[in-house]
Structure formats: C-alpha cells, structure tokens
Amino acid sequence: MSLDVGVLADLLDGEYADLRRRVREYLVEHAGFLNEVESLSKDEYRDRVRDLVLEAASTGLTASGFPAEYGGLDDFGGNVAAFETIALGDLSVLVKFGVQFGLFGGAIHQLGTKPHHDAWLRDIAEARLLGSFAMTETGHGSNVQALGTTATYDPETQEFVIHTPDDQARKDYIGNAARHAQAAAVFAQLIVGSENHGVHAFFVPLRVSSGSTSEGSTSDPGALLPGIRIEDCGTKLGLNGVDNGRIWFDQVRVPRTNLLNRYGDVSEDGVYSSPIENPDRRFFTMLGTLVQGRVCVGGGGIAASKVALTIATRYADKRRQFGLKDEPETVLLDYGQHQRRLIPLIARTYALHFAQERLAHDFNEVFSAGDSVSERRRRALESRAAATKALATWHATSTIQECREACGGAGYLSINRFAALKADTDVFTTFEGDNTILLQLVGKGRLTDLRDEFGAFDYRDMALYVGQQAVEKVIEKAYMRQLIERVKDAATGGQSDPGGDLMDHGYQLAMFRWREEHITAGVARRLKGGIDKGGDPAEVFSRCQHHLLAAASAHAERIVLEAFLTNVSGMPDSAEKDALSDLLSLHALAELERDRAWWMEHGRLSTERAKSVTRAVDGLCRSLRPLAVDFVDAFAVPDELLPSI
C-alpha cells in the first residue's frame, strides 16, 4: 500500500508551489549552514545569518508582501508562503528574515504613509536598510498599551523626543538590535502638551549608516547614534544567530515626520488628529495591522514540526529494537505505542497545515483589500491568526519533543537537528503574542460575537444557535441537521449520546461544534452571573479564565478541523483522498479521545462510545502505519536538510 507522494506534496504546496520550490532551492544551496552553526562564534553566527538574509533579499524571495512600486509583488500570501518554507532550514535565518521584512518592514508599510514608504520601503525590501521592531519592554510584553517609552512632541523644533524613563521601559529582546539594525520602529506613548494619545510608532535611526556623512560626525558606520544605548541580551535558549538587544533612549530627537502617521498625526503646531476617534479602537486597529508576524510564526511552527516528523518517522521505519527470539528485531514503527506516538502528530500537522493555509488566504484577502474591509472581518482574521498561532506553536513544541524522544540518543545529537529545532522554536509559544494571551483574545472575541448575536446568554438560545448556524457546504446537510436535532434534544431533555458513525466527518465536526458552542455559552453564563451578583470583576475573570481558555481552544480546534475537512472534501476521488480522509478521522478522533471526558460530562458521548473512540484511534494508527512515511515524504523537506540517521 502506498500513495502518490507527488499528489500529496502538490496539495500541500498549494498555490505558491513555485515560490516554495525556489525557497527550497535556496535552502538546499545553503544546507551546509545547518551543521556549520555549531562551530561559529556568536558574532560569526549572527553575521552569517545576516548574510543569508541579504542573499535571500537579492534573489527576490523576501519582498512579496511589499507594494510593487518598492520592489515587491503586492502579494501578502506569498510572503507567508516564503516564510513557512524558509522555516525548513535554520530558524535564526527565519527569525532575522521575519524581523527585517515582516516586523520592521511591516510596521513602516502598515503604520506609515506614502512619504515613509518612499523613503524607506525599497531599502528595507532589498535589505540595504536593516531594522528592528522595538515594541516589547522589560516591564511590558503582553500589555503593549502600558508601554513606558515616551515620545513627547516639541513644537519649538518640530521634533519628537523619544525617551526611556526607567529600566522597566527599556526595549527588550529586540531582534536585530544588538548588532545590525540601522533603525527601528519604536513604539512609544505619544505625548503632546500634557496629553497622552497612546502608543504610536516612530522611525528612529539607531546607528550611523554606512552611506551617511552626518555633519561633523566622525563616527564609524555602525556606531550608535547619540542618546542611544544598546546592550546585548546575551545567549538565549535558541535563535542565537539573531542579535537580540536592549535599547535605552536618552532624549533622542527625531523629526515630526518620523511618526508613522497612518492612524494618528501631530501637526506642526502640535495638534493631534486621528481617523479613529476612540483611543482603544485606534490602538487595536494599529496592532491589528501587524498581524502578519503572528500569521507567519504559526506557519514556522508547522514547518518545524514537519521537519521533526520527517526525521523521526523515517527513523522509526528502519530502526529495529527487540523482537521475538530468532527473528529479526522489530521495526519501531511496527510497535503499537510508537504508532500512537507519531501518527496522530502527523495527522494533526496536516490539519494545522490546512488551517494555516486558510489563515494565510484570509490574511491575503483582507490585506489586499486595504481599508475597504469591515472591522468585523479584520477582527475575525485576528482571532483566526491568534487561534492558529497558539495551536500551531504548542504543537511544534510537543511534536519536536516527542520526535526527539522517539529517536533516543541519536535524537540528542545536534547533527540530527532536534537540538536546534527544539531550542529555536521554543520561543514561538510566547513571542508574537503569548499563546495564553492569544487564546484569551480568541475567547473574548467569541463572547463578543455571542453578545452581538443575542444580547444575552441563555443555554436554550445556544441550542437554537447551534441549529441555526450556517453549516459548511462540504458537509452533507441532511445528515448534519439530523445530528443537530439530536443534540438539541440532548441539550434540552437531559443527557443522551446523539450517536453517529465515528468515522463520519459530519459527526466529527458536529461534535467539535457542540463542544465549542456549549463551553462558550457556559463561560458566558458564569461571567455574566459573577458580575450580576456584584463580584469583583478581576476575581470573576480570574475564576473563569481557565474555562474561557477552554472555550477558545474548542473554537480553535473546530476551525482547524474544518480547514482540514474543506481541503479533503475538495479532492478528486483517489487513493490519496481516501488516505487523507482517514488521517482526518484520526486527527478528529484523537482530539475526541483526549477530551472525551468533556463530551461524556455533557451527555454527548456514552461511556461505551467513549471506549470505542479509543479503539478507533488504535485502529487508525494501525491501518495508517504503512502510509506514514508517504505522509511525511509529502512534506517535501529536501533530503539535503535532513540528517542521515
């Protein structure tokens, strides 16, 4: 039994197949770098990483998302695809790439206006102007609204004075800052007169640029500009090819026009104006334009998982250990437990891949449409980005760990790649939005959606809501309706398992939906009840937080499953479709198994059916085992990037 790996690989590569192929060629050309890294000093490593980013820029792989007039392709989706594919190689290169083109370039692009684009975007796209994204501070990472750095307008000189009031307000963990950045997009509280207009971004030069001959200055190119202090963050758990630093600003003056003024401006005479009246809405709109980083990081996590699974699955298919007397030892992947360890992770990686594709697609649509997009649509994109990023990066952490362990001692040697994969991806779960905070955002968004629709929370309303809501076109509607009727009965008339065929994707999706809707309604009631009873809001929130995060996870799991299902449903009938259909079932049933307690507690799964879910997962692991290597081969990680274990 085997599959046409090319068919699967094409499906996974999707619409950006050609771009992905070019990135793979670039990676193969530099494959040796993966093993060189260990022998480089910190500075050598950082400089080599910079050089690789410069080279990528020279081949035109880096600027897809920029406007065509500055050397780009006006193609946001291409940028994500390139990022995801670069993630098959050294991840310091990836993150340096992301800082330069995504974060720094993205801030200028999204928060700046035409004069800023004219001044800097082409140089950024072509990596002649290297920059940092100086948002996070020592004292504030997640809570960006409370940043301490100030940018005070001085109408006398028509300048902003950027200042770090105390060490908690120093910029921290800033990529590119310790060594290479010539400038930074600096986030600071914009103060005019005595009024604080909230966090805005400013273009702030950091170092003497090689081309500049600043008046009277004899500074070397690369020397820090006056008032700028930068300290190296030192060695990190991973990503040591990226030069993270801390920045202090001591009354640093920049021209008024260095305010990236798409969402807020200050006139020469010191009058603040903004197209968005409400300061909170303005802040979240500005942040929302920076969602690209979050979209990309999730994709990077999925790519890293693919690398790890490719190594571990191929190894498991040839490594032998133990067995019956007088017979060849057994191949690891023929052990039930080894199948249990790896194959559901392969299934989940496929699911997340398609969820990521859907996210990248939405991202491309929303950002290509510019200001015409509704706020609701933008909010939906941000929620999807947050949900996908959290699931994808936690998946990367656990998958790489499982794969490392599944390769035993060999997995512990740096040459076999898990060391770097594990260390470099580790921070993915907490940068570009801490995963817990992101899921909280998703959960709060779901509550807002509910309120918009009903104005109040009522359990019976929820059952109705489940019944009414638009069902994905890929699901056979009649069957779905029948299922939903049954769950409505169950919800109103006590506890009873609605039944259904475990292998039926309609059943699987219905189960995910029910969970999502019921947990969300439940936490809404708890929050509302707590507040209605006069509880301290912070205390009520703290008590419900775990529940709220469960609601967010349930939502995230549902959209991931839907994305996988949409893609499988769209395939022409074939052995590959059948195989992916089984892989989809494995993904869905593994999640049903993991959280089966919840469905039992809520009358959606009888104890007997819960046991049959476990049996079904066992059975699918066994039946898909012969296809496991095909499934990972379809990830198309170039052999040159893989170790020879």
Next chain:
Amino acid sequence: MSLDVGVLADLLDGEYADLRRRVREYLVEHAGFLNEVESLSKDEYRDRVRDLVLEAASTGLTASGFPAEYGGLDDFGGNVAAFETIALGDLSVLVKFGVQFGLFGGAIHQLGTKPHHDAWLRDIAEARLLGSFAMTETGHGSNVQALGTTATYDPETQEFVIHTPDDQARKDYIGNAARHAQAAAVFAQLIVGSENHGVHAFFVPLRVSSGSTSEGSTSDPGALLPGIRIEDCGTKLGLNGVDNGRIWFDQVRVPRTNLLNRYGDVSEDGVYSSPIENPDRRFFTMLGTLVQGRVCVGGGGIAASKVALTIATRYADKRRQFGLKDEPETVLLDYGQHQRRLIPLIARTYALHFAQERLAHDFNEVFSAGDSVSERRRRALESRAAATKALATWHATSTIQECREACGGAGYLSINRFAALKADTDVFTTFEGDNTILLQLVGKGRLTDLRDEFGAFDYRDMALYVGQQAVEKVIEKAYMRQLIERVKDAATGGQSDPGGDLMDHGYQLAMFRWREEHITAGVARRLKGGIDKGGDPAEVFSRCQHHLLAAASAHAERIVLEAFLTNVSGMPDSAEKDALSDLLSLHALAELERDRAWWMEHGRLSTERAKSVTRAVDGLCRSLRPLAVDFVDAFAVPDELLPSI
C-alpha cells in the same frame, strides 16, 4: 497566610540533611560557573566540569556508596542524596559525576569482585582513575542483550579479545569517553570457544594513564591505547560539558582477570561458570545491580523541576501584567490560569519528591543487604526505580517547559537558567532506560505479579484481589473497607459511582488503586485472549502495548500518591501538615481530573462528580496560591543559584 518554610525544608531534606547542606555549600561556592559556561569553548567547558568533579571528590562528597575500605561510607542512600542535590547546579557536572562514580564505579563495584575493588575502587572514588560506562551501541540502546561487541577468550594467552565487528556495534554516546576516561567498563558478548555466554562487563583501559610507563611506549599521557579508536559525538542538545564519544575496539586484548566476574567467570583453561544457571536470569540480575543510575536520574529530574518552579513561581508572584483601569496591574499568580499552570506542578513535584525518597530508601536497604535479598524484592525495587524514573523525568521535561513559557521572553534568556535546565534534562527521558521501555518493564512486572498470585486472569478475581490486598497502614482502614466494598459492588453489579469525599485521601488512593487494578486486569485478559486465539505474539503485543503502558502508568501514579500520603500522614499536626494535605489533594485530584474519562468509562465517577473534580482543582489552586512561594522556598534552592528576574 504563611508557613514555616524551615519545617517543610527539613521534611524535604530528610535523613541526609547534613550531606545535602554540604553539597549546597559546594554549589554556592561554584555558583558563578552557571553563567560562565556560555563563554567557554567546548573543551574548556569539559575540562572545567572535570575539575569540578575532581574537587567534589576531594571534599568527600562523591563516594558515599563505595565500601568504607576504599574511602566510601557504605551508604548507597547518601550517594543518591548527593546526586539529587548536585542536580540543583550545572547538570553537566551532575552527569559527569554520575558517569564516574555511579556508572563506571558502580559497574566495578557491583559486577566486579574483591581483586577488582582492590585494584580500582579507591582510585575511582577519589577520581584519580576516570572512566566510562561503555554499554550502549549505535545499533542497540534499549535492547542490551543484543549488543554486538564481542569479548572472545583466548586460552593461549589467557586474555579476552575485545572487538567491534561493525559500525552498528561501536559504543556510542559514551560519557567521559571523548576526552577524559582512562578506562571503561565495556559490555560485550562473552564468547568461549564457539559458545556465547551473553553480555558481561570487562575493565578495558582506553588511554595511557599519567602514572603509567608502559614498556617501550613513548605515548603521551591521555593518548589512546593501541586498538582503541574514539570519536567525539560532537555537540549535543545539552550536557555539552560532558565529553560523549564513540569507541571502536580493534582486537583489543585484556587479561582474563579483567572480566568483572561476580556473575560469570572463565577459568584459565576456558571453562565458563556462573552462580546463576539461567542465562536470561543472569543477564537481568547483572543489569539489576546497575539500578543506581536509574534511581539517581529520576532524582536529578525532580531537582531540576524544583529549580524551574522556584524561578517561575517567584517571578509569577511579582511580575504584573494587565489589570483593571486605574489600578495597579495584576500579579501573574493572581490569575486563575497561571495558578492552574504552576500550582499543580508544585504539588506533583512534592509527590515525586516523596516517591523518590521512598525509592532511595528501598534502594539503600536492598543494596546494603547484599546477596541476602530475595529476587522478588530486587525485582520490586527495579520496578519502583523504573516507574519513578519515568514519571520524574517526563515531569521534569513538562515542568521546565511550562515554567519557561510562564516567564515569557525573560525565560528565553540563558542567564535565567531555563535554557540549560531544558536542554540538559532533555535526555533524562531516554537515557538510563528509555521511559517507554521502562514503563513497559513495569507493566510486564505487574502482569507477572498477577500471574504469581492467581495463575490466571479473571475480572471477578481482580475485584476480590482489590478487596484483599494489604492496605497502607496510614489509611483509616474502616473507611477504606467501606469504599472497597462499594467498588466491588460496582465491579460486579454494573456501573455506579462509589461516591466519597473528594478531599479524603482514602478516597483518592482508593480511586488510584481501582484504576491500577482494573487496567492491569484488562490488559492481562486482552493479552491472554489474543494469544489463546492463536494470534501472532508480536502482533498481539503491539496491539496491547498502549494499554499495557497505561497499566504501568496507573501503577506508577499509585505508588507516587502513596509515598506522598505516607509522608503527610506521618507529620505532627500543624499548619504545615494541613497545607501539605491540601497539596496532596491537589496532586491527586489533578490526576483524577486529567484521566477522569477513564473513571467515568469504568463507572467509578459519575459525570456530575467528574465536574466537581474540576471545580475542586480550581478551588485548591486558588486556596493554595498564597502558599505557593512558601512551597517552592522549601525546596531550598540556594539563592546564589537562582537568577535575579
């Protein structure tokens, strides 16, 4: 609300408090080393680690387990306590220490006889003779019985010829080998004439020793001896202060007397003899004497978890982020989710600590008793060591990960210790016995116990067995009996929740016991049924493996809970006892919550009670939150070893 941290710390330090204090002093003296590491080259790091091991040896901290006549204290328990405490510092030092005194020294001590002890033990204890433990090969890690290295007896010269037949049989990942070891305990198939007597250990010199003036040799001290080839394993995911290497033997000759001959010997004229007739039994007996490594590694994992939790909990108690408008931001540990992330891990660390104490106690007893100990008792120790090691090291991996994430970007900086903790402990889950293989061993042992007791597997027998088995004296027996009656009813008369007070430790333990007994009986029936039906044994085993591992985990969880309970029950009435009693409940209920699906599926937990378990976990996290810092302070990690975040 606060506790007397000293009382808790004394309880945790236990009988080896004085030794632990001395080790802490040694660690504090060298605390600077933790941050020096990053600036050292690979060779410098390795040499510094060796020097620290030598220094520890000179202070007498390392030889507790050796016989008094060779400079030790005949105290196996002291050796474990010293190891666990060293694990609060740099883990390369720990592992180097373990290789030298535990593995290499342990092999000579346990597998050798008086002439070997006389020749080498004092030099090993005082670290004048550095050595390796050369068991694992590239082709065989877990399956030691299938090693490829041969030791063929040559009666002409009365020598053994140690040989590596192919690259799969090279010794691999061998600590101390790449740079420092002067000799190794080498495991090889002992061949006399044409007969293979199975794996035995040999003392094999590797390098020219500094003291030696071997006839005619002009080799430098440290040069490899003829026939020995050693290659560096290169950079590893962690533990880079340990010089792991690969060793090939090309017809290396050692005197006949270098066979470590406690369990098997070859006479001058080539006659093999052993006190243990059965080759399998002999092999497992030999392996069993090496259980110390396994005992120690689990303790190391627990210590590393303590360091991580101390850092993350203290940080969470002062770091603020978000909050209500116009109020100070909220301390992280006041968030319900943050409590959920950290406090159950603290509880589980306490539980594992006491389980480890119990294991070390048993280990000391069994090994102090020498050959008078029954095979059954030894087997029980090995099972306990395997169970505790697997749970403790997986706990370390997940705890350190959670703590890193809970510290956000600060957690990613090497200076804050998570980088090294994470990387260095990673291999704990797969070395000294791969955790999956260890649990399999535990599971098989449980099946053997059952067979010994019943001769057959019957579900009704099992309920009887539950009723009959000796109940820990610490549990109030009347209550327990009542519970057990109820579960017997449930087992025979269908499904019904036996009820009980969630916070009652008797109830908690009864639930753990039921799960253990029922899963074990279930997998026994499946295995027996599969074989009885004529199934292919390998296939039957593969299908039941996941189930068998669940049985092993259930057993491991039960003995961990019992150990915690035994210790708490033994405390005098006090605020500290009450606090630990709650912490015990949190540990037990968190596990009940995690696996509540199983208890529901088996009629031991109604869906309503399952929900109340979740509420109880929430409640305990909240009520224990004010004590969280006290709990971690009692781990007594010296401040000098902690970062200042």
